Amino acid sequence: MTGAAAIGAPEMVLVRYGELALKGKNRGAFEQALVRNIEAATRLIAPVRVERRRGRMAVFGERRVSDVARRLQDVFGIKSLSPAWGCAVAPEAIAELAARVLADALADFPPEGPITFRVASSRAEKRFPLSSMELDRFIAERVLPDHPRLKVRLERPELSLGIDVRPERAYVFVRRLPGPGGLPVSTLGRGMCLLSGGIDSPVAAWLAMKRGCRVAFVSFHSPPYIGERSRKKIRDLVGILARYQPTSRLYVAPFTEVQTTIRDRAPQPYRTVLYRRMMQRIATRLARREKCGALITGESLGQVASQTLENLTCIEAATDLPVLRPLVTFDKEEAIDLARRIGTFEVSTRPEPDCCTVFMPEHPVLRGNLAACEEAEAALEVEVLVDRAVRASEKLEIASDV
Amino acid sequence: MQTIDLDQAATTALDPQVREAMEPWLGARAGNPSSRHRRGVAAADAVDRARAQVARAVGARTEDVVFTSGGTEADNLAVLGLARARATRGRELVIGPTEHAAVRAAAEALESEGFTVSHARTDTAGALDLDHLGGLLGEKTVLVAQMLVSNEFGSVYPTAPLARLVHARAPSAAVHVDAVQALGKLELSIGELGADSLALSAHKVHGPQGVGALVLAPDTRLRPLVFGGGQQGGRRPGTENVAGVVGFGRAVELAEALRAETWEQLTQLRARFSAGLARLDGARLLELGAQTMPGICTVLFAGVPAEVRLHHLDERGVAVSVGSACQANDADLSPSAAAVGLDADASRRMLRFSFSRHTTTDEIDHALAALEAVGEELGSLGG
Incomplete structure (x- = not known):
């Protein structure tokens, strides 16, 4: 034997x-x-x-x-x-x-x-x-x-x-x-990932880490339209991603006021694009605080209505930081395969609403243009809203469970 | 009269720190982890923390811990759940020579579904006979269950070489390891053990009764035994026993932190007990296999049946067990005793003394004195 x-x-x-x-x-x-x-x-x-x-x-x-x-x-x-x-x-x-x-x-x-x-x-x-x-x-x-x-x-x-x-x-x-290959986390600077609770953004964060980025996270929360279980879902996702870098910092930014203001004052088809522009602004402010040199998103070309080339252009114009989109050419199946390997798939598919589902427009604009965005925002007091959300953001340190 | 409890393999007292961790979840903070309000989410977080504590103690991933109602359910879920999930590939099971009734009875229950059960055996020295086991394995083998530490004899069965053999010879088979008596004593790593599943119980390590876990290797397929609201990924639905699993998590954390000193303490207690037994007539401490977990001492006595000696000791405030407490009502010869070569007569005169980190040298000395007195009393009756 x-x-x-x-x-x-x-x-x-x-x-x-x-x-x-x-x-x-x-x-x-x-x-x-x-x-x-x-x-x-x-x-x-x-x-x-x-x-x-x-x-x-x-x-x-x-x-x-x-x-x-x-x-x-x-x-x-x-x-x-x-x-x-x-x-x-x-x-x-x-x-x-x-x-x-x-x-x-x-x-x-x-x-x-x-x-x-x-x-x-x-x-x-x-x-x-x-x-x-x-x-x-x-x-x-x-x-x-x-x-x-x-x-x-x-x-x-x-x-x-x-x-x-x-x-x-x-x-x-x-x-x-x-091993997983790639470069050691922290050797290529820092990035701020906009985390939605879906399948894609955790995968995007993981891919940025793979290329040496240390990733901080921001998530947008709209109480009381969205409940505590949605926040837990985000915390759990960051916890799994913390297995791949020493610790993770998560900002939970309040987003209710931004959303209700846009609902009340902006043209309905532009709501989603305007939400995203506001998210980029808030994320950019938090990124500067965290010395992050880029934003990271799970956007993939053509995957949902807001992710046309025109809409991505409108959204990106709201930040002066480079936007890394590791999944930009991914098929959904490719993102799912990676999410399974990373361990985030089970959490991402928990059926919890996120702030993107609040006040969804019936017919979102497919090919938005920047001038229309800026015109709509003129009625919004953008800086005041951003400032309030940044100041009221909750900061959490989340460590790996393994 | 204060009881000297030398039946610590049957159950252990709740550690005060465990009780403290549990209390808020029995009262002020009680919530259903599936509820959507904050109270419920706080309970869900508490369950997740406990899951991480258990996972860390056995080198597993948090998401691979399935809480159960105890060791028996964990063993049942493994045997039935792993075998049924693989039934399209074969219906042959192999179980270890001294498995707990929770494994043995679950395997027998599968016979009505067309499964056949073979039994592994030990060699003459009491170690696993891997050559014999190799002959039982094949393409149709879907499950091999082998305990890590025998609840009856304390024997340690190294499962890593067994698991290697199984995975090479029987590619469809899962390896289930009942580690109930090993937790808090041996360093447990599901990967190192080569196990696809590991059964654990809280109340053997100063946690609450009624809580256990089945820990799985990543991506292990399992059929559930109960059906309901999809909790724990559907692998074991039903509202989680929040206070219980919180206590389990804390108990495991403590047991793991104290593991090295516990082993040392149990080794010293065993040495003291063994030296004392050597001075008594007609008592022999069993040592089976290459290694014994020192907290379980099985002793063969000459003379009266073990049951009689047990009650005489109980009268003097010393609680011990005949074989395994879980099958203490079973009048038949323990299959485990037969498997390690004990005859019916020997197994009827066998008592188990078991220790935990709460056991003291004074208790050992009192028990030895009681044994001596009982021996004289029974001897004078001509037993």
């Missing part, structure tokens, strides 16, 4: 980060951000120590190292990772450990048929008696006789047994788990 070879819990997690290494002189800052984000992500699981090694990191956990490894699969900037087991820096000890780690990994394969295989050693400890190639051969000769199914192939093997010889300890690993 080779599959039963007990190896216990892994000792550390070897982390590989692809794109970071390409970033030239920013590399140090990128690596520091990644270390901070790794520490923050594992905070609730176990204290960890992160060692930086040329192009890789070793994450040592006081306990629950397997859980740490799974958690790191949510940390942007990580390309792949491997749970690793440690032993003394001696060829015999390494061979013995390699045999156990290999037997354990083989349990994942169907019970019959050939498996292509190689050993890949690297050696930071130059006093070690064998060169990397010699160690590869030594280990292969020791493990292959017990596993006739393994066929050596150096190019793209199904199973690669990694060995990392350090001065203080040697590490052995086989499994390679995918």
Whole structure:
């Protein structure tokens, strides 16, 4: 029963980060951000120590190292990772450990048929008696006789047994788990995401995080037309997104006065576009407070009436910040697939009303024009409304639950 | 007369901090988590916080925790729910050698739906026999249930190698792990254990009775047992037991924070108890398998049936159990006892002494003194 070879819990997690290494002189800052984000992500699981090694990191956990490894699969900037087991820096000890780690990994394969295989050693400890190639051969000769199914192939093997010889300890690993890729959150500035409670805006926030943005959130709330469960839905969405960045700040901006004023004084077909222009203004003010260099929205071209090119132009004209629309060319199905992967889909599809559904126009304008928007707004005291909403916004800090 | 409760595997007293956490939800803050007003949303938030506390203790995601009415319902939901969700792929189940009645009876109930149930076994040393198990697995196997810590013997059964074997040999099978007696004692990680589901109970870790959870691996398909208003994603509808789950969450958090010291304390209590037993005639502490959870001590006595000795101890203020309290009325030989190689006579003379973090060395000493006195009393009767 080779599959039963007990190896216990892994000792550390070897982390590989692809794109970071390409970033030239920013590399140090990128690596520091990644270390901070790794520490923050594992905070609730176990204290960890992160060692930086040329192009890789070793994450040592006081306990629950397997859980740490799974958690790191949510940390942007990580390309792949491997749970690793440690032993003394001696060829015999390494061979013995390699045999156990290999037997354990083989349990994942169907019970019959050939498996292509190689050993890949690297050696930071130059006093070690064998060169990397010699160690590869030594280990292969020791493990292959017990596993006739393994066929050596150096190019793209199904199973690669990694060995990392350090001065203080040697590490052995086989499994390679995918990371989410991207860049460490906080390395590319900050963005303010307008969060609606639908499927798209959380996905947009997540994609901005993936490219290194730290994301703050603003959500618009219209009590008493909209109830507490809608607010909870937003808090829960931000909570799930907080799994992907250290903590999340959420502003809940009151929007009732803006909506009733537009309802009473502006042409009905323009209501939705005008709501959105007001949201952009309020978000822009909050973005400045949070030192955010961009707004982030879940808008996708043509998805709903307000999202025609003309309407997007009218809406964007209300802010002087760049508007990032990561989903602009997405089909709905693509956004849904990502929402499932991120974990927001179940929350996004809770049937709660949001402020966009209040006082909906019967026939919203499809191709709005900016002059008409500005003319309608002349009757609204825009700055006063924006100012009041910003001042009355509630600020919440929301941490990850995992 | 104050009772010395050495039946802590049956239940434990509510921790005062747990009671404190529960109280507002029984009174001033009581609300239905499905209500749309603020009071209801506050209750829903409380349930979600408890869910996160339970999830963290077992390395799971918050959304994968399904609260139940206790360990039995969690085991039932796993066995019936996981098997039925996979019935199109096969109808074969394998259950561990010493499973709790909640697993065993649920598996037997599935026989009327065309499922067949095989039983895994232990080797002569009391450890899981994985070679034998490998032979029971196949394409049609849809569920393997294996407890982590035996409620009757305290044996620890490592499920990780078992789960690897199952997932390689039986690709359609889910692995259910009853971790009721392991919570607060062993480091639990659903991923590390290789489990698709994990059954937990609150009242074994100084939480309230009537609350438990089934924790699932991500994206695990499950058929519900009850139907209603769609609470908990439809996996276990019905208004949540808010005070109960809040207490469970706090109890788990405390148990996890105190886990290392609890293990150390239980190890010392067991050593003291074991040394005391060694000085008594005709008492033998059972050690089965490679590792034992030190809080459960199963002792074989020579002489009178265990039931008689239990009542004599009870008269002297020491509460213990014969086998598992959940099947204490079952006059038949425990299938678990048979599975670990005990004959009917031995299993009728077996008592379980179990400890928790509330158990003191004084209590152990008193119990040993009571055992000695009872031994003399029964011995003089020619038992």
